[in-house]
Amino acid sequence: MQDLIASSIKYQQGTLTVLDQYLLPHQQHWHVCNDVETMKDLILTLKIRGAPLIGLGASLLVAHLAEQGMSQSALAVAIDELEATRPTAVNLMHCMAKLRLALVETDYVAAVVSTAEQLFKEDIALCDSMAERGAVLVDKGDNILTHCNTGALATAGVGTALGVIHKAQQRHGDIHVWVDETRPLLQGGRLTAFELERWQIPYTLICDNMAASLMAAGKVDKIFVGADRIAANGDFANKVGTYNLAVLAHFHNIPFYVVAPLTTLDTQTACGANIEIEQRSPNEVRGVSGSFGEAIWAPTNAKVHNPAFDVTPASLVTGWVLDSGVYNQSDIEQGILKKLK
Numbered sequence: 001m002q003d004l005i006a007s008s009i010k011y012q013q014g015t016l017t018v019l020d021q022y023l024l025p026h027q028q029h030w031h032v033c034n035d036v037e038t039m040k041d042l043i044l045t046l047k048i049r050g051a052p053l054i055g056l057g058a059s060l061l062v063a064h065l066a067e068q069g070m071s072q073s074a075l076a077v078a079i080d081e082l083e084a085t086r087p088t089a090v091n092l093m094h095c096m097a098k099l100r101l102a103l104v105e106t107d108y109v110a111a112v113v114s115t116a117e118q119l120f121k122e123d124i125a126l127c128d129s130m131a132e133r134g135a136v137l138v139d140k141g142d143n144i145l146t147h148c149n150t151g152a153l154a155t156a157g158v159g160t161a162l163g164v165i166h167k168a169q170q171r172h173g174d175i176h177v178w179v180d181e182t183r184p185l186l187q188g189g190r191l192t193a194f195e196l197e198r199w200q201i202p203y204t205l206i207c208d209n210m211a212a213s214l215m216a217a218g219k220v221d222k223i224f225v226g227a228d229r230i231a232a233n234g235d236f237a238n239k240v241g242t243y244n245l246a247v248l249a250h251f252h253n254i255p256f257y258v259v260a261p262l263t264t265l266d267t268q269t270a271c272g273a274n275i276e277i278e279q280r281s282p283n284e285v286r287g288v289s290g291s292f293g294e295a296i297w298a299p300t301n302a303k304v305h306n307p308a309f310d311v312t313p314a315s316l317v318t319g320w321v322l323d324s325g326v327y328n329q330s331d332i333e334q335g336i337l338k339k340l341k
């Protein structure tokens with residue numbers, strides 16, 4: 001396989017390495033990943049994360065294993081196991097479905113390798129298209145609120161919602177970003193803050209429960225978020241807390257945009273209620289952990305509800321920024337998403 005390099009994943013001279021997003025921003029540690037168990041663990045512990053990147057990481061590993069001589073039947077098992085690691089983000093399923101098709105080719109090694117390479121390069125191009133289309137919606141001087149991490153760390157390219165912000169800053173300058181810290185796993189506080197700092201885009205970090213009063217004070221002009229799965233009717237799943245923002249944006253009359261590539265569309269799923277939501281460990285809510293160690297502040301056995309994602313209904317979305325265009329409520333009602341995939 002050819003060398004493929006992104007912010008948080010690299011395939012170089014036959015070695016796959018993954019930047020540990022759990023340890024960022026204070027430690028930059030790259031894991032070598034040569035086997036399915038390691039990749040499963042990296043995905044389950046969110047060391048590799050973000051809807052597009054999970055699919056690409058799993059694909060590069062499968063291609064690497066094919067090149068190393070793994071049999072077709074063992075590769076099929078690997079694909080199934082990797083696909084089962086995170087149930088909400090559909091990009092992983094999209095990538096694994098493409099690899100399954102490649103696996104039945106006579107020269108399956110070449111087919112699997114070229115599929116993984118194409119998926120990686122396609123993601124870079126999709127990010128560029130979303131950034132171009134979304135940046136048009138941003139005005140000079142805008143205060144933009146975002147949730148979770150949707151930047152270069154989460155994709156092979158510049159990102160989805162954060163890619164739009166990056167492009168808008170390059171184009172107009174004078175953008176300021178309100179960064180939701182994104183409890184429980186702090187992807188905003190740890191990763192989005194890190195990326196905005198690296199890109200020298202002015203930002204202010206807030207706790208998730210501070211967004212409402214900022215909106216009421218007129219300090220949020222637009223909201224851009226990513227998605228892990230968009231259903232046929234435009235409902236979408238994204239990091240838990242996104243739905244709160246959509247309701248608040250609706251109340252305060254603030255434009256609310258979701259940014260995602262074609263690979264995030266799931267037109268087989270009719271509506272958001274049918275999207276499986278991943279439930280995660282109670283300790284993520286009982287306390288916090290990271291490069292700084294682990295602290296549990298709740299009673300050790302406190303009962304916990306910890307869905308990793310929530311579903312935002314289409315009725316609360318101002319625009320769907322996809323790589324192919326920006327779509328509004330009327331486009332969605334006319335079934336545009338089904339025509340795109």
Ligand SMILES: CSC[C@@H](O)[C@@H](O)C(=O)COP(=O)(O)O
Pocket residue numbers: 046049050051052089147148149150151154155159160161187225226227228238239308
């Ligand atoms: C390009 S990223 C889109 C989504 O994957 C992102 O918003 C998100 O919710 C990530 O969740 P995570 O659990 O950190 O993988």
